[in-house]
Amino acid sequence: MMLHLRDTLTRRIQPVEPLESGRIRMYTCGPTVYRFAHVGNLRSFLLADLIRRVLLYHGLEVLHVKNVTDVGHLRDEGFDRGQDPMLVQAGLESKTPEEIAAAYEAAFHADEAAVNILPAHVFPRATEHIPEMLRLAEALEDAGHAYATPEGNVYYSVGTFPGYGRLSGNSLAELRAGHRGEVEPDKRDPADFALWKGAREGRLLKWPTRRWGVGFPGWHLECSAMATRYLGPQFDIHTGGIDNVFPHHEDEIAQSAPIGGSIPARHWVHGEFLLSDGHKMAKSAGNFQRVTELVDRGLDPLAFRYLTLTSKYGRKLEYSDRSLRAAAAALESLRGRLRVLGAPPDSGPWVAPSALVAGSAGDRPSGIAAGTAGHGDGAGYVPHDRAGDPTAPLSAAGRALHDRFVAAIDDDLDMPVALALLREILRAPLPADERRWLILDADLVLGLDLHRVWEDAHDAPVDLPEAVSKLRAERAAARLERDFVRSDAIREELAGLGWEVVDGAEGSTVRRRV
């Protein structure tokens, strides 16, 4: 068994076979740090996290690189009008571009940590890789794939790359037609794209070059140069949101392939959008939500993680108060049903698997920090093929449930089926130890921090009666719905059964009344 993923390039579902024995190299298009990441961006980063966790579950090491775009984002229309997003934001916030980038980069790390995304091993910043970008642009010019213009712009000549359009399924004729009317008179072909732009008046972030005067890089060039630097000319997986397919990844292939000798990634995986009111969540659309807003509203950010697991990554997912609250209630009921199985033993065959630890924002590497962060360093995580060789003495029925869970995650990340299996495991006629172990083991992939359900229950008896646990979960769901009348009624009901509810910052616990 192995993870199978849908590859955007071949449009087929294919097994992930590591290029290098035992290790996967993965590149994820990361955040643009002149604004906050929204939960839509996080959906794409969660997809990469899920892929990484499934591969770890198969006993593979994963080297993960996620870039930080801290110089003008080419995809923004303003780029072609010479507008500098950093400059615009700097003006708005009365800060330097560096201060802006640093603040939003820190916010991004906090957001990722809040939804349990394992930190990448390298978070290369675009501004720290200008020499690599220039070398690539020069090599492309030398090879006849790029040309410079008197304005100090350097364009990639798409007609020189026969595979151009393959990833996105566009033909050059269509692309040319689509570009009609654009105002870039120095382009030879309307479908050509900029590798480098000459800096005009007012641009803050700019660099001198040997060949083309002072300018700044295109967004696509950033990813080609940084992926090659950290992962080599060919690596296993490249991920991003669906809007990265064209032009970003199409252009990345065109830049990297002629110099590196092959298409840079073996698998191109793209996640569908998170929608809000039926539209793509985007800052420009004004339907923008940060994950911190959930916390402000008393919701657990992991409810958002749970929500993303309720849909296949290749499908659009609607984000609304309703869908989020339903996910929060489902997560709370899952926790409640796990909690009643009792805390795991300290030793013996059913000791809990060591969790993968995403770490707090402060622990996350920044910039070019290498290392093995995210493998739960120090938390005792050891790569092992947990999928093929579970580490607990499962019964035949337990093993069958485990195998079905593995089959679901391997089937192009069929997480809705995997979540349904969790409920089946909880209901299965198996000893509590086995059910708990299966759930906690599965959580290495799900990343819902289920091992924490016993943390706040230390002064409560380990075995909560079924009725009490059910009421506790219902009350938590009512509180999420802000149905305080119902939540107070349940409190009374619990009191009638001899249980007291204690509401704290970390959630509510119940304890026997004395």
Ligand code: AMP
């Ligand atoms: P950006 O900072 O705009 O480059 O976006 C970072 C990542 O988030 C990219 O991989 C985008 O494809 C992805 N993304 C942007 N908006 C959404 C959305 N509404 N749903 C899912 N992914 C998104």
Ligand code: ZN
């Ligand atoms: Zn990228």
